[in-house]
Amino acid sequence: MNPRATIADIAKALNVTPATVSRALNDHPGISQETKKAVRKVAEKLQYKRNKIASSLRSGRSHMIGVIIPSAAINFFGEVVHGIEAMANTYGYTVLLYQSNELPDYERKGIEAFVSAGVDGVLASLAKGTVDFGHYLDLKRHNVPLVFFDRVNDELGIPSVVVDDFRGAYTATEHLIGQGYRRIGHIAGQQHLKIFKDRLAGYKAALEASGLPVEEKLIYQGDVSIESGRRAVRHFLELPERPDAIFAVEDYTALGAMKELKERKIQIPEEMGVVGFANEVFGEHISPGLSSIDQQPAQMGKEAFKLLLEMMEPRKEAVVALDQKRVTLAPIAFFRQSSARNGEGA
């Protein structure tokens, strides 16, 4: 209806200049308390809302950040966004969202949209298929701060936040050993993704630490899907010496494995223990409850934003070169019935 009130309207009402009003609204030191109070009162009365667009154009800062995720329909990313958003809002930033749908082309489009919109920084989790990082490096070239989370690439000198996948996998495997399992198979994920490679490494390390052999036959190359979990089980069962437990690279893979095992009437956890990774919601509701490693998605989002904030609003004391900065969160184990041979499930 009425055109929005501007700074000029307030200035007119108070017989001061727009500059004064602007300063008052921004709590500039050199403005008297009186004036500030008066300005705020009139602003309230006129329902003044700052025109961020004009402000951004002039100041070069938009107080918006862009977030690129593979898909908002994946629970994990939903929760990461939740964390980012919570943090961003408390610091006065607005979040632009873009989904890559796992397609590098969309990723590039998203970044262009962000640059075009003038974001002050970008948070991103890589699409599975991304191998060319040119669009991300463009951001760097234009001095737009960038932080990766979860699906990261560590060779570009871009700060990142991840969960300690190695340690998570190590903990999971160690737990299975502690429960008395001795032949532990692993359903692995695509090895060009660092997170999956790290999990495989953690699995191996745990075996070695316990003096158990690492057998290649017990490592099934899967692709993080329910079907791949089923296939892995079929493979394992055909072995002359089948495993007595499975550490799956991800919960859906573990789920597929469990389904196949159930259909073949193999008792979980008695005959076969199962541990997944990600602590998806369904894990605590299926039976037996699925043991898993939580990745702390909300916390990951918060840390990622904090890292980005340091880059967007650098403080003097800044110590470490920021492009060296890596935040690694501790994974949290949730052991349930699927791996409780000694009856110690949660």
Place this chain on the structure above:
Amino acid sequence: MNPRATIADIAKALNVTPATVSRALNDHPGISQETKKAVRKVAEKLQYKRNKIASSLRSGRSHMIGVIIPSAAINFFGEVVHGIEAMANTYGYTVLLYQSNELPDYERKGIEAFVSAGVDGVLASLAKGTVDFGHYLDLKRHNVPLVFFDRVNDELGIPSVVVDDFRGAYTATEHLIGQGYRRIGHIAGQQHLKIFKDRLAGYKAALEASGLPVEEKLIYQGDVSIESGRRAVRHFLELPERPDAIFAVEDYTALGAMKELKERKIQIPEEMGVVGFANEVFGEHISPGLSSIDQQPAQMGKEAFKLLLEMMEPRKEAVVALDQKRVTLAPIAFFRQSSARNGEGA
């Protein structure tokens, strides 16, 4: 590094004026093909990217929309956002996201952030506790198009997209009757939310259509939580004549009911059939598989955006008064084992 190229840079390179370049980039009719081609070539070479902020300030249109959801961590909303985003991108819009965390205060803050950012329109799903709609009406007053989805209020003359809750509940109940269940209990949700009221109504209507009595004792007032499902079962089992099936207002409620039933060794679906609502991911992975009603979240997001687009870019033929516009999606039933007394589960 290098400051971003502007329209003026292109103009200089071609010995034309910025106005011409602007028109060429916007595919203005009165510009020669030659010029357009030349402009595009130079733009490419200089890696020119339109400064949306300047463009918005001048034109008054930002090509951004704001989306308010209760929480990105709730799968359903994640998927709605997915749908919105997909549609928005194909039409050249960018999505701003804000989470209310179910708090009306955050909702208001979100709207202020959006107004301030100059969005062209807003999509919103109400926080549970929202009873004062002043902030939403403000948007209307300032001619910022607004569309509600899922958690809507129908008394404000604001267009909305919902799934047909009445019909979904009717279908679910009718299905139970078809499976031979005769005493069907309902675990209801908070009745001040229209979606839950509609589901109760659908349940009642289906009973009546089959000549079955509606018994108040078989309607448990719950609050959409796992615990409330458990409580409902305890209540039902204490009745002199206990029900032989349960239609739960929502999947988590159904899950709670199933857990309680299992602990009491009551066979599902033989002794007690169960149907939920929402078709959450876990439903197909628990055993028995949970029958449920899908709300088509992605489709809901797409329809909501389309409605908003009509308001943001009205076409001449516009027929119906837009504030009367209601889109109702057909729910889709997924019947699984939890209600398959006749052995017809999916």
Place this chain on the structure above:
DNA sequence: TTGAAAGCGCTAACAT
């Protein structure tokens, strides 16, 4: 088909 000129609303030098 193109140019000239003005201005969207705000902020930041520079002045006083």
Place this chain on the structure above:
DNA sequence: ATGTTAGCGCTTTCAA
């Protein structure tokens, strides 16, 4: 403590 002035990069009349 406040005013003056200029301009961010773009679009859009109006004019040629």
